[in-house]
Amino acid sequence: MNPLFSMAVLALGLVCAAAQAQQSSPVAATAYKAGLSTLTVLDDRNDRPLDGLIWYPTKATGPTRIDFESAVWDGSDVIRDADAAPGPFPFIVVSHGMFGNARNQAWFGAAMARRGFVVAAVDHPGTSTWLRDPDQRRALWERPRDIARVIDFAVSPDTLPVRIDPDQIFMAGHSLGGFTAMALAGARYDADRIGRFCDATPLELVCGIFADWDIAQTPEDRDRMQDDLADKRIRAFAVFDLGGTQSFSDESLNRIDRPLLVFGAPIMNSGLTLDIEARALVAALPPKTVRYIEPATLTHFDFFNLCTPEGYGILAKELPGDEVVCQDGGAHRAAMHDLILNEVTAFFTQHLL
DSSP: OOTTTOOHHHHTTTTOOOOOOOOOOSSSOOOSEEEEEEEEEOSSOTTSOEEEEEEEEEOOOOOOEEESOOSSBOOEEEEETOOOOSOOEEEEEEEOOTTBOTTTTHHHHHHHHHTTOEEEEEOOTTSBTTBOOHHHHHOTTHHHHHHHHHHHHHHSTTOSSSOEEEEEEEEEEETHHHHHHHHHHTOOBOHHHHHHHHHHOTTSHHHHHHHHTTTTOSHHHHHHHTSOOOOTTEEEEEEESOSOGGGBOHHHHHHOOSOEEEEOOSBOOSSOOGGGTHHHHHHHSOGGGEEEEOOTTOBGGGGSOOBOTTHHHHHHHHSTTGGGGGTTTTHHHHHHHHHHHHHHHHHHHHTOO
């Protein structure tokens, strides 16, 4: 069973979790506690509601709780609905991977809130754990627009429980969320290119996914997918082991002028092929815009939350094939989280105004 298709484990309640947040960093001291509130984007898109979570810095001392922990996933200390620190703070929007959800990078949200960032994540309709409508899934161009809608909402007065700086907006995306981030950075979908690629390599994971989802199969859908979906308000991007690089035109990738921190995972346990994904992306980008990191032991699922010691065995028994999401999901993943947090903090801090 391919783990990217089989994220139903999340819906069973085994994986409603955030990883244990990191407590210190050589890059930035943890000056705050992490507040956590639910997030609902209120706008005129009644056809595509957006709900999720927002983590933010707080000076409150309690009451703390371990949120989203389960038999499979560790939780992190947060203060639910705490009063926010005064702000304003830089703002990061996170896009989850295929059939994931806003909780997948909860470890990242809580840790970055402790470092003085506000982090928002929403469930993308059609491609999230509990929202799998085929028509919404086919409308893959809506994913970047979801992120733009979160930003629109966040910069409106008095919509969030915390003050953000509208000039300091960043984005992080994992897997399909990395594809979403690249579209917002200025990468343009090229139906002819991905068509030629998939004709030559039909067994590649992304080719199967796009075919199964009927991506860009009508002239109208093709035009929407090939639209310019960039959002110039986003200052810099962190791209976590993306999929879908071969669907972007080289010309559009070469024109991207905003900073990108790209992670590639050489331990390929997801079905993605690094040579045609993160490595190919970096080769097509202007060298001055990109920092590429490929830690030798990084896996695709190290961008998920920490697993409990029992998590791997539970998944192997309950959902054979899905246990890969908890492979080395304890101490090794915690070390990868430290590395990711420090790199992202340093990169985004470097690009603050």
